[in-house]
Amino acid sequence: MNWWQRITAICVGMLALAAVPDRQLVFAQDAVEERRPRVELGIGAWISTGETKWAHNASSIPGLGNPTSKLTYKDVGTNIIDLTGKVWFTPRLFGRLNLGIGNVGGGRLTDDDYGSGQRLFSETNSDIDGVSTWYLNADFGGKVKEFANHRGYLEVFGGYQYWYTKYNAVGLSQVACDPTAIPGLGCPPLGPVSNVAPRQSVITNTANWHSIRVGGTTEYRITRRFSLQGTVAFIPVSIIDNKDVHRLRTTGNAALQQDPSISMFGYGIGADADVGARLMIVKNFYANVGYRVWWNYAIDGHATFHSANAPSSEFPLTQFQSLRHGLTFGLNYSF
Numbered sequence: 001m002n003w004w005q006r007i008t009a010i011c012v013g014m015l016a017l018a019a020v021p022d023r024q025l026v027f028a029q030d031a032v033e034e035r036r037p038r039v040e041l042g043i044g045a046w047i048s049t050g051e052t053k054w055a056h057n058a059s060s061i062p063g064l065g066n067p068t069s070k071l072t073y074k075d076v077g078t079n080i081i082d083l084t085g086k087v088w089f090t091p092r093l094f095g096r097l098n099l100g101i102g103n104v105g106g107g108r109l110t111d112d113d114y115g116s117g118q119r120l121f122s123e124t125n126s127d128i129d130g131v132s133t134w135y136l137n138a139d140f141g142g143k144v145k146e147f148a149n150h151r152g153y154l155e156v157f158g159g160y161q162y163w164y165t166k167y168n169a170v171g172l173s174q175v176a177c178d179p180t181a182i183p184g185l186g187c188p189p190l191g192p193v194s195n196v197a198p199r200q201s202v203i204t205n206t207a208n209w210h211s212i213r214v215g216g217t218t219e220y221r222i223t224r225r226f227s228l229q230g231t232v233a234f235i236p237v238s239i240i241d242n243k244d245v246h247r248l249r250t251t252g253n254a255a256l257q258q259d260p261s262i263s264m265f266g267y268g269i270g271a272d273a274d275v276g277a278r279l280m281i282v283k284n285f286y287a288n289v290g291y292r293v294w295w296n297y298a299i300d301g302h303a304t305f306h307s308a309n310a311p312s313s314e315f316p317l318t319q320f321q322s323l324r325h326g327l328t329f330g331l332n333y334s335f
Contacts, residue, residue: 266301
């Protein structure tokens with residue numbers, strides 16, 4: 001049994017305890033209100049997978065389509081360590097900091113280029129072998145409702161989110177090529193590109209999301225020990241600052257600068273959601289398990305190509321989207 005199977009078995013076992021009828025697992029309405037904790041600390045993990053997509057429109061150049069290029073970083077697995085601290089300033093008002101950091105595992109980059117009429121000119125694949133992601137949430141909020149018989153509560157909050165992700169794509173394989181889609185251009189033969197080493201870095205992508213979010217959190221106690229939880233946050237304003245380094249485009253008329261080769265800036269919207277269950281192991285000490293989804297989407301922006309031999313060119317950014325989702329679990333202690 002590996003470590004993940006052991007952790008899963010422990011979580012399932014703890015949740016099963018909530019269904020065992022004994023004198024300690026009584027219904028919440030029979031509970032006696034206890035002294036309200038002022039600080040809550042949490043440590044956990046987010047076992048996630050995700051993807052990033054971006055595309056631009058350079059159809060102002062004769063022969064190119066809209067979108068001209070579309071890059072998709074998909075099936076990117078990342079195990080994230082998640083830390084949370086929550087402080088109650090008054091019985092109803094709180095501040096909260098949440099920090100997560102993890103290393104990017106495997107994944108796949110697909111790079112599609114189109115000629116006019118949206119004819120696929122070229123499709124290439126590369127593997128993703130890193131690098132990292134991290135995020136910071138800083139929220140301020142308050143409790144707006146307590147359910148009868150101490151069954152739970154409803155909180156609202158607002159704050160700032162920073163979300164950083166860096167991918168490194170290695171190797172290059174030509175999957176499709178139609179030289180007639182963009183006259184005057186050609187592609188390597190199908191299969192691994194001979195002059196690119198299997199582990200050679202070809203593209204590095206760094207995305208920075210700066211977001212304002214507002215939302216709510218609720219907890220409903222099924223028994224004194226066992227409860228269900230949910231958090232939903234809407235992101236009405238999000239700014240994407242993204243930079244690409246295209247390491248193979250260093251020579252010829254299409255050569256690009258190397259740091260960055262392409263920079264993107266845009267604004268959009270997004271949403272975060274968590275659902276899960278929580279079990280009190282002993283007084284003020286809890287285990288939790290759930291599922292989390294984060295989504296950010298640019299609705300407008302531009303991409304700037306930094307040429308090595310000519311002035312930079314700016315084109316509309318037609319798509320930029322980041323998505324990450326997966327299982328969460330952790331421990332919380334309040335005092």
